[in-house]
Amino acid sequence: MAKVSPLNKSFCLQNVCESNYHKLFSLIPNLRDIDESAQGFSDGKPMLHMQILEQSPYTKTIQLSHLFANEAGVLLLKFPNY
Template identity: 55%
Template sequence: MSQLNPVNKSFCLEQVCAANYQKILCLIPNLLDCLDTATGRAKGASTLHLEILERSPYTLTILLSHSFKKNLEEFMEPAVTIRLYLDLQLAEAISDHSRAAVTRVYKNPGLSLEIMNYKWRLNYFLQKWLEHCLNKNYRFSAETIETIAIA
């Protein structure tokens, strides 16, 4: 199976993360107002699930996954953990259902080439999956998003 392997991977990775940030905001327009969880639906497709894992002034960590079964206790796939850098407008895939976080896989920071390749594969996969979700016209409607009450 062929694999996309750009020459300047660090530059391309930054571009992919920037594009993924925009794709996520197109997919979930009210993401920054979401409190805990949300669901997205598309005609004839499985449900998308969003869970906010961590929120700070400059980052938001989310879990985005498909549920192929009606029972939410069933295995969710691809279950991608994504960190959004709000100030930089980047979205970085940290792990997915089949790949652990890079910090768990590579303990030695001297393995920069292997770390870059690992991050590239995760984020390139995220890019393609987000494009698939956008092409399926998933919608996170106002009723499915628990928003923060503005007082």
């Protein structure tokens, strides 16, 4: 396996963050309007839960999680409430 050692690591980190930012907004287009939590639904897919952990004028820390159910419909994991 090749090891990559970029010269400008902060530039690479910026590119990764920017890519994640665009992917996140394609997944949740109204992310700026959500203040606390939200749930996303899609036919045949597990529900996506989003919790806002921290906000500032230029950043937002979020937690994304799926809750999976067993055959009886009981949740296996509880989504933590921060």
